[in-house]
Amino acid sequence: MKIIHQHLKETSCYDGSPIQPLWALDKYGIKGSSIISWMGPMEIKAENIVDVEDVGLEIKSDNMAHFIVEHFDCQPADIRICYHRQRILVMLLKEELRSFGIECKRRGDDLFVNSKKLTVSIATISPTSMKIHLGMNITSEGTPDDVKTIGFFECNESLNEKDIVNLINNVSKNYIDEINDIEQDITKTRSFY
Template sequence: MQIQIRFIPEQTAYLGPELRPHFLLEKWKIRGSALAAFVGPCEVKTGDLVDWEDRLENDFIRAKLMVHFLGEFFGISLSEGVLYQRLFMATAGAEISRATGKPVSRDGDDLFWFDGKDPRKLSVSIVTASPVSVLLHAGINLDAAGAPVKAAGLFDLGMRGLNPSDSTAPSSAESEPITALVMRILELFQAEVASIEWACAKVRPVV
């Protein structure tokens, strides 16, 4: 599978209903399997969660500012989508650790930073299926203000490049540290998916 990647310059809030089939095509004219990144606040109410474990606990998701990764993949199963999700989060965690010099750990589909006292949650993530595709949302906190759990963001880890006071999307040279990180995560995931496809295509059958 060849997936397209794109970093959207316009700020866009993530509220939950964006996790639907063909949203990337409808909103940004991105065709086929793709992973798009954008910056914006996050406010997902309980009724818009697709994770039943969280819904039953009346949980919600909130952060002042996140980098959102929204993906749609055609022709794969939900199980494969969960594996894509774990691969993506492992890639993102490794790159955040490399970029910041801070230890970032992964537990399932969640990323954490240990601030010397307690683990602080860096991310949210979910995968679900639609009638035509598998859908992924992963949000990495920039400014975790308002989160319902002990959380941290990339600003807390010392990263800069987005102005936390006005929450503008990346647009200038000073944005390079975070925008470079986001692009590298997108490119590495794209390369991993292409490598998986080639690994399947290059082997001879054994009977």
């Protein structure tokens, strides 16, 4: 399966709207399965909140690394497969953070460092695609006061913006490789009925 990764150099605020289907096509002309990544703030508008448990909560940060994943390979879109892929993406981020000397604990689809929340994530479907958003705090500034948070820079003071870009590119490449490896395993496996 071909998955395109495009890292955007421009900064933009994640307001929840990129989780809509065909966002990469509408906004950047990218057709097909993709990962779009960028750095920027997050402030999710109430009308764009997907997780029912998050309604009424502040979901914001001054600066995050964002991943928006969209898959078209499963028709109709399957929410269970989408959540499995979300967990793969989160676990690959956890592995990559370890290479920067950052040890995390995973609880569901969230990563924590010293009991402080490092990430936010959601998975959802539309009639045609599966969508995932994963955001990692670059700094804890601007996050909700009622949540203990931590940022990438606060985990290791020697890290810089180039490290974040490398992390984003590595996680995206590893995710694409993992999905493609699964597809290859499917094509070489004899099944019995």
